[in-house]
Amino acid sequence: MSLVPRLKAMTVQVLQHVVQTDRRVRQGRSPWARRLLGGAFVAGGLLWFLPVLGIWMLPLGLALLSDDVGWMRRLRRRGHARLLAWVNDRRPRRSGRASRRPTRSVRREPAD
Template sequence: MHRPRIRFGERHVHLPRSRALRLLVGGLFVAGGLLGFLPILGFWMVPLGLLILSVDVPVVRRWRRRAAVWWARRRRARQGLRP
């Protein structure tokens, strides 16, 4: 079985093989991000946690895919407007 990974542009980040561990890590990132007003923790943790959860949670996977399609269409439209 291949090891799950997520992609940031050109980079690939490997995730734990255990589904339970991925859910725990993703949930902790989201929970930590909701406490982003505290030092060390930050709101940047929410999207990262959702990205990790998207490997195993179909609803979050759909949100990620919709955001990726929206972003690609937006970039394509902007590139078409530039000379």
């Protein structure tokens, strides 16, 4: 087995593990543990200049906290809806339906 398929398989496994862990934390029965973990990530993100801690921890902590804080949850859902609408507007259509963007027609001169 070559290197590229093995890397793809490992990437899929890692992403599946991350999604499962995310679901477990978000749907967990203890909102206090989720709040504590989110606060710890935000605090770690504020200490971005230290070697292991980084700015990557800040959005992750805010995403965890947004499940429990109403205004953050609404803001996250609005942003998610806008992002999906933006992606769907730019995705090429696969079916026979007409796309939202007008296509440029190429005018060809008749052959003499």
